Amino acid sequence: MTETTYNGDIDTREVGRVAMLKEFWAYFSENRGAVIGLVFFVAIVIIAIFAEYVAPHLPNQQYREAFLQPPFWQDGGSLTFPLGTDAVGRDMLSRLIYGSRYSLFIGCVVVSGALSVGVILGLFAGFFKGRVDTLIMRLMDIILAFPSLLLALVLVAILGPSLINAMIAIAIVQQPHYVRLTRAAVMGEMSKDYVTAARVIGVRRVRLMFVTILPNCMAPLIVQAALSFSTAILDAAALGFLGMGAQPPIPEWGTMLADAREFILRAWWVVTLPGLAILLTVLAINLMGDGLRDALDPKLKRS
Amino acid sequence: MLSFILKKIGVILPTFLGVTLIAFTFIRLLPGDPVLLLAGERGMSEERHALLMAEYGFDRPILVQYGSYLNELAHGDFGTSIITKKPVFEEFMTLFPATVELSIVAMILAVFIGLPAGMIAAVKRGSTFDHTVMTAALTGYSMPIFWWGLLLIIFFSGILGWTPVSGRMSLMYFFEPVTGFMLIDSLLSGQEGAFTSALSHLILPAIVLGTIPLAVIARQTRSAMLEVLGEDYVRTARAKGLSPSRVIGLHALRNALIPVITVIGLQVGVLFAGAILTETIFSWPGIGKWMVDSISRRDYSSVQGGLLLIAAIVMIVNLIVDLLYGLINPRIRYTE
Numbered sequence: 001m002t003e004t005t006y007n008g009d010i011d012t013r014e015v016g017r018v019a020m021l022k023e024f025w026a027y028f029s030e031n032r033g034a035v036i037g038l039v040f041f042v043a044i045v046i047i048a049i050f051a052e053y054v055a056p057h058l059p060n061q062q063y064r065e066a067f068l069q070p071p072f073w074q075d076g077g078s079l080t081f082p083l084g085t086d087a088v089g090r091d092m093l094s095r096l097i098y099g100s101r102y103s104l105f106i107g108c109v110v111v112s113g114a115l116s117v118g119v120i121l122g123l124f125a126g127f128f129k130g131r132v133d134t135l136i137m138r139l140m141d142i143i144l145a146f147p148s149l150l151l152a153l154v155l156v157a158i159l160g161p162s163l164i165n166a167m168i169a170i171a172i173v174q175q176p177h178y179v180r181l182t183r184a185a186v187m188g189e190m191s192k193d194y195v196t197a198a199r200v201i202g203v204r205r206v207r208l209m210f211v212t213i214l215p216n217c218m219a220p221l222i223v224q225a226a227l228s229f230s231t232a233i234l235d236a237a238a239l240g241f242l243g244m245g246a247q248p249p250i251p252e253w254g255t256m257l258a259d260a261r262e263f264i265l266r267a268w269w270v271v272t273l274p275g276l277a278i279l280l281t282v283l284a285i286n287l288m289g290d291g292l293r294d295a296l297d298p299k300l301k302r303s
Numbered sequence: 304m305l306s307f308i309l310k311k312i313g314v315i316l317p318t319f320l321g322v323t324l325i326a327f328t329f330i331r332l333l334p335g336d337p338v339l340l341l342a343g344e345r346g347m348s349e350e351r352h353a354l355l356m357a358e359y360g361f362d363r364p365i366l367v368q369y370g371s372y373l374n375e376l377a378h379g380d381f382g383t384s385i386i387t388k389k390p391v392f393e394e395f396m397t398l399f400p401a402t403v404e405l406s407i408v409a410m411i412l413a414v415f416i417g418l419p420a421g422m423i424a425a426v427k428r429g430s431t432f433d434h435t436v437m438t439a440a441l442t443g444y445s446m447p448i449f450w451w452g453l454l455l456i457i458f459f460s461g462i463l464g465w466t467p468v469s470g471r472m473s474l475m476y477f478f479e480p481v482t483g484f485m486l487i488d489s490l491l492s493g494q495e496g497a498f499t500s501a502l503s504h505l506i507l508p509a510i511v512l513g514t515i516p517l518a519v520i521a522r523q524t525r526s527a528m529l530e531v532l533g534e535d536y537v538r539t540a541r542a543k544g545l546s547p548s549r550v551i552g553l554h555a556l557r558n559a560l561i562p563v564i565t566v567i568g569l570q571v572g573v574l575f576a577g578a579i580l581t582e583t584i585f586s587w588p589g590i591g592k593w594m595v596d597s598i599s600r601r602d603y604s605s606v607q608g609g610l611l612l613i614a615a616i617v618m619i620v621n622l623i624v625d626l627l628y629g630l631i632n633p634r635i636r637y638t639e
Contacts, residue, residue, distance in 0.1 A: 033438075033441075138317055138318060138321060139321070141314075141318045141321075142318055142321035142322055142324075142325065144572075145318055145319075145321075145322050145614045145617055145618050146322075146325075146572075146610065146613070146614050146617070147572045147573070147575035147576040147579075147613065147617065148572070148576055149576035149579055149580070150575060150576060150579060150594060150610070150613060153579070153594070153595070153598060154329065154598070154606060154610060157333070157598050157603075157606065158329065158332045158333055158334070160334065230445065234445075234447055237447055237449075238447065238449060238580055241449045241580070242579075242580075242583065242595060243599070244598075254447070254449075257449065257450060257453070261453070264453055264456060264457060264461070265457065265461045268457060271450075271453050271454075271457065272454065272457075274450075275447055275450025275451075275453070275454070278447045278450065279442070279445060279446060279447060279450070282445040282447070283441065283442060283445040285445075286441055286444060286445050287441065290441070
């Protein structure tokens with residue numbers, strides 16, 4: 001309940017953006033998991049931004065006196081390397097901290113790439129209908145006919161294995177989802193009165209599409225963005241694991257796992273920790289995504 | 304119903320044509336000379352290069368090339384592996400049963416655990432069980448399955464020593480494949496211990512591959528069930544005095560299953576993507592590992608053929624799911 005005070009004739013109840021944000025937060029904070037996810041995610045973002053100050057060592061610095069040293073609580077471990085070292089004597093904790101930068105970067109780049117291309121294509125399909133629509137949607141069907149990871153792998157084979165190419169491939173594989181969502185939302189909005197009104201007063205096409213209609217289609221897109229942020233991190237890690245993503249010595253979590261595979265039965269920490277970092281980050285984002293869906297999409301609310 | 308089927312097939316055909324176009328373009332988009340890529344020979348002379356160029360048909364106009372590619376496909380020719388020189392289709396078919404067996408067992412695990420878990424979670428909404436199942440499901444859904452596989456290997460193979468690390472079958476046993484499914488073939492062979500060996504090889508990869516479908520099915524079942532439980536006819540059934548188990552089992556479950564079946568069908572693509580990682584970790588000799596190996600060996604004609612065959616399978620399965628969906632739910636077939 002918002003408190004209302006009256007100063008003479010002026011009504012100071014909050015309206016517009018602030019009220020919307022307040023309502024959003026009321027729904028979002030109702031979901032305890034979503035809040036936990038948000039806190040965790042913010043913590044990762046802070047760690048990633050201040051990696052230089054948080055990490056005890058440089059990510060690629062090799063300490064020749066400490067190969068495969070276990071974490072500090074095990075025999076032979078020391079607080080110099082709190083989470084142990086890898087096979088060439090690099091500090092695990094520092095590599096994990098720097099790795100968070102890559103994962104967040106991958107998520108941001110892939111989502112913004114897929115979102116912008118997907119939204120534009122979806123807007124065109126939904127707005128113009130007819131042949132444009134058929135052409136775009138068939139193209140998306142073709143992309144969706146391939147298992148996503150397989151198509152990403154093949155695209156990387158064409159482009160050459162690197163982090164940038166892996167991100168491009170994943171963005172291409174993900175954008176059909178945005179196209180479908182945008183198209184469906186646009187088609188729903190097109191028949192509404194405010195669109196007709198805007199047309200009647202002669203609003204130009206581009207403005208109609210991007211300024212009048214698009215803002216009303218954002219809710220499902222935001223939810224999808226959260227989902228595909230986590231999928232992007234997972235897929236990029238999988239490509240890194242298969243040797244088709246970020247290349248060593250980049251401390252990307254999936255690539256770290258690939259390096260660690262041969263030590264799987266000798267040094268549990270080099271295998272367990274990068275995967276745990278991926279899992280916790282993705283879990284935090286997915287928890288947030290569930291909260292966003294509850295708060296933004298009244299139709300799916302509480303389901 | 305017939306017009307519904309024809310309409311669905313009519314949509315799928317152009318998509319399939321597009322898929323063949325992608326597979327066709329793939330070889331031509333790779334960096335480097337396609338002749339050198341496909342021949343896999345070193346120090347090729349000018350004459351030999353020209354000869355192979357003509358043999359592969361790269362000297363002809365691009366549309367003619369595509370036409371003859373489609374013609375080959377129509378005759379069941381999916382190209383020849385650069386490395387093994389065997390027909391790609393043949394290689395695919397010898398490895399395919401391994402992936403199918405793994406996927407079936409993974410799906411059985413996913414459905415038989417995910418469905419009841421999601422159902423009970425919905426019925427006991429808000430309980431500790433509900434929270435546990437939903438937390439577990441979200442964790443499973445967020446799982447990097449390649450890491451999950453490594454963890455299971457560390458625990459069950461490394462620490463406990465219960466399961467083998469890789470492969471489909473212990474080398475102690477040998478029998479001719481009859482069905483291509485190790486679980487069935489080992490039983491048919493009648494050798495003692497063969498079935499146990501096959502099962503112990505299969506169980507960890509199946510758990511890994513089944514994790515994400517399991518999580519998706521549990522979540523989907525719960526939300527579908529919750530929606531149905533709020534419907535009027537369920538309230539009516541309750542009001543009539545039917546027992547809770549009858550209301551849930553008979554009235555609610557049947558309607559909740561419709562969206563769940565679609566989700567199960569949609570997992571085929573997910574299974575293939577998962578098989579790529581699972582098979583690589585467990586050295587499972589199936590399609591997923593074969594594709595990864597083919598890419599890293601630069602066996603591009605195998606990649607091309609495999610890409611097309613996998614997409615075709617995914618599309619056919621999705622078509623079948625669509626048709627089944629229309630069969631169960633008449634509203635779908637008339638409104639579209």
